[in-house]
Amino acid sequence: MEGTLSLRRAEVRASSTASAISALREQLSQPELACVLAFTSPEVDLGELGPGLKQSFDCPVISCTTAGQIGPDGFTVGGVTAASVAGPLKVHSFVIPLDDIAASVSEVAAEIVLLRPKSKLAFGLVLVDGLSLKEERLMATLHAALPRLPIVGGSAGDDLHFSETHVYFDGRFRQHIAVLHLFETDLPVAPVKFQHHLPSDQRLVITRADASTRTVYEINGKPATAVYANAVGVKESELTSQVFSKHPLLLRIGTEYFTRSLARVNADRSITFFCAIDAGLVLRVGRQGGFMDAVESAITELRESLGEPQLVIGCDCILRRLEMESNGMIAQVGKHFADLGVIGFSTYGEQYNAVHINQTFTGIAIGGAP
Incomplete structure (x- = not known):
């Protein structure tokens, strides 16, 4: 037909x-x-x-x-x-x-x-x-x-x-x-x-990063893993893909927020992302909206x-x-x-x-x- x-x-x-x-x-x-x-x-x-x-x-x-x-x-x-x-x-x-x-x-x-x-x-x-x-x-x-x-x-x-x-x-x-x-x-x-994540009131500033590898070394002037872990309420040793999935970072462009997701933590306390990231960006910690x-x-x-x-x-x-x-x-x-x-x-x-x-x-x- x-x-x-x-x-x-x-x-x-x-x-x-x-x-x-x-x-x-x-x-x-x-x-x-x-x-x-x-x-x-x-x-x-x-x-x-x-x-x-x-x-x-x-x-x-x-x-x-x-x-x-x-x-x-x-x-x-x-x-x-x-x-x-x-x-x-x-x-x-x-x-x-x-x-x-x-x-x-x-x-x-x-x-x-x-x-x-x-x-x-x-x-x-x-x-x-x-x-x-x-x-x-x-x-x-x-x-x-x-x-x-x-x-x-x-x-x-x-x-x-x-x-x-x-x-x-x-x-x-x-x-x-x-x-x-x-x-x-x-x-x-x-x-x-x-997507379903919403911006929280927590703002993070990327202060040192390598855009070519999507790696963030410092947030708010401190080791990236330490600041991120504190922002989402866990220990650095507890940072896993499951934590990343619940708390991505959100970048505002105009009136819309775009998700910048974390891929993995590195031995030097840096964080590698799945998406473009660079020094100077101001991001908000994402919180879970209604998934279903x-x-x-x-x-x-x-x-x-x-x-x-x-x-x-x-x-x-x-x-x-x-x-x-x-x-x-x-x-x-x-x-x-x-x-x-x-x-x-x-x-x-x-x-x-x-x-x-x-x-x-x-x-x-x-x-x-x-």
Whole structure:
């Protein structure tokens, strides 16, 4: 039927990568594939999975390593969470080497301008090496080159090992790249973005930092870990990812607050962030708002504006997942996402048009025929 996507979904946890590839091929194959989405645990043999995906599916494959997946079973860890899509949709994939973002984006933008039919809606989905530290520059450059193209995306993960993250392109999982997937469709689409932290009254001033590594050495003129731990009411030895997930720092730009999430503490009492940070910034300690209220409100607004989505491709920050686990909400939120048709992953950062953000859900929803 015109306007209807044909979707097949799979959650694969096989004993071997060869078995996983076989299961994906069996569960996802269908006529006239538009694309395959395959979000994978870093524990899978990527050297085998990459060629297997290319050989199995004669269509664009959208894939990266994750810090957990989102699919029909809600939030999962391990294996591969995937979906195949057929119907009134076309996908073009463009690799962007991160060693020369300006030149790479210029070439990609020129190709997209030639490709994009004016009669169709279009959006971009970007997947980027989550340890590249290049997301801010990438998104600013893409937005400047393609200002009318809505772009959402996520930074690849590796189950919080912070060792290697990979993005798939043309049969291989690669480091130091981003891939922009251009979607064309006549179906209604809607970007999705929501988070739940609110600014507290506590203000922190970054007094010494290395912007190139996103590392803060001093806050308010003192060791970063000491000041942050005191601000959130724990000992320095108690600073964990769970604490970070509950108390990010918020940067005000105009009337809106953007989340600057902490990634890890270092032996020299510095703190490395998931997002851009620099000396002179004045930040507020974040406090938890209504997590479930934010999720349910976003879903309600999406359904009111778009109708029931056929597919939602979602990028959800790993720190949100840790917070859900800590608060005992992960099964409930996972069911909401599964009921909504979300296929996605837990990220090391999220992208939304020109900006790279943290502790946010970003995504794109595709509706039915208008």
